[in-house]
Amino acid sequence: GENVEQHPSTLSVQEGDSAVIKCTYSDSASNYFPWYKQELGKRPQLIIDIRSNVGEKKDQRIAVTLNKTAKHFSLHITETQPEDSAVYFCAASTHAGNMLTFGGGTRLMVKP
Amino acid sequence: DTEVTQTPKHLVMGMTNKKSLKCEQHMGHRAMYWYKQKAKKPPELMFVYSYEKLSINESVPSRFSPECPNSSLLNLHLHALQPEDSALYLCASSQGLRAMMNTEAFFGQGTRLTVV
Numbered sequence: 001g002e003n004v005e006q007h008p009s010t011l012s013v014q015e016g017d018s019a020v021i022k023c024t025y026s027d028s029a030s031n032y033f034p035w036y037k038q039e040l041g042k043r044p045q046l047i048i049d050i051r052s053n054v055g056e057k058k059d060q061r062i063a064v065t066l067n068k069t070a071k072h073f074s075l076h077i078t079e080t081q082p083e084d085s086a087v088y089f090c091a092a093s094t095h096a097g098n099m100l101t102f103g104g105g106t107r108l109m110v111k112p
Numbered sequence: 113d114t115e116v117t118q119t120p121k122h123l124v125m126g127m128t129n130k131k132s133l134k135c136e137q138h139m140g141h142r143a144m145y146w147y148k149q150k151a152k153k154p155p156e157l158m159f160v161y162s163y164e165k166l167s168i169n170e171s172v173p174s175r176f177s178p179e180c181p182n183s184s185l186l187n188l189h190l191h192a193l194q195p196e197d198s199a200l201y202l203c204a205s206s207q208g209l210r211a212m213m214n215t216e217a218f219f220g221q222g223t224r225l226t227v228v
Contacts, residue, residue, distance in 0.1 A: 034216065043202065043219040044155065089154050099145070099168060100217060102154035 002027040004092050006103025013080050014111050021106045023090035024072040030092040033066060033073050034100070039086045047088075048075070080110045118203050118220035126228055127193060133223045135186040135203030143167075144186040145217065146178060147202040155202055155219075161186060193227045200224050 003026040013019050025033075034049035050057045050064045050073065057064050061080075066073040077084055087107050091100040116137045125131050135144065142163050147155035160168035161180040175197075177189040186203055203220040 036219075043221045045219070046216050049216065099157050099160055100155075101157075105152075105154050 002030060002092055002094075002101040004090060004101050004103040006090050006106060008106060009104060010107045010109070012109045012111065015080060015082060017080055019075075019077045019080050019084070019108055019110075021075045021088055021090070021108075022072060023074070023092075023103045024070075025092040025101075026071065027092070027094065028071065029094045032093045033064070034091050035064060035075050036089045036091065036102075037086045038089065038105075044089060077108075080108075082110050082112050084108060085110045116203055116205055116218050116220035118201075118223050120223055121221065122224050122226075124226045124228060125190065125193065127195075129193075130189070130191045132190065133188040133201055133203075133225075135188075135220055136184055137205040137218070138184055139205065139218065140183075141205035141207055141218075142183060143206045144180060145204040145206075146186070146188055147204060147219075149200040149202055149222070151199075159188075190225075193225075195227050198225055198227045 004023055006023045011019055031052035035047050036044035037047045038044045048059050048062050048064050050066050052068055055066055061078045063076040085108055087105045089105050090103040093100050119134045123131060144161045146158040148158050149155045157170050158172045159178045164180045164183055175192050179187040200222040202222045204217045206217045207215040
């Protein structure tokens with residue numbers, strides 16, 4: 001089955017700095033890579049996703065890059081704000097089903 | 113309406129109790145999921161329903177019994193649970209498993225279950 005590794009497990013940045021979170025996956029059949037943000041006590045919410053036919057996708061301060069050959073993808077948050085503080089999960093799934101395998105999570109702390 | 117609604121929000125049950133978790137969505141999604149999330153861990157897939165039929169059971173113990181009465185509802189029946197089953201149980205839905213392209217999974221707010 002799919003295995004998703006995520007690094008770092010914790011990340012502390014100063015407000016306004018950039019944050020980068022990296023994930024690797026094992027199943028070459030995976031073709032959908034969402035990123036979820038989960039605030040304490042709340043549901044995971046999709047912030048951005050990318051499919052395997054695209055190398056990069058951007059939405060305002062958030063961008064995701066995908067390297068299919070190396071089987072890794074990354075989340076980039078620019079101009080971080082305190083409200084970006086949360087746990088971020090990467091995930092991967094194949095088109096055979098929308099079953100998500102999550103990475104271990106990154107606790108992002110943005111200091112004012 | 114992009115909501116997945118779960119009830120109850122919190123549940124405390126004894127090891128001999130029988131209880132049910134409920135999940136509802138009105139987005140016309142045909143795939144629904146149960147995930148289990150322990151503290152400081154990622155969600156782990158338990159069950160997948162596609163078009164009201166059980167599609168995936170990720171080797172979940174029989175004390176957890178899922179049910180999909182119709183395309184909008186998903187239940188998780190609990191019986192004889194153990195304290196280690198205490199966790200946040202998340203329901204999710206997406207357009208369907210037959211789509212050529214995967215689509216966003218919408219999560220409910222979860223039921224925080226404590227087994228005493």
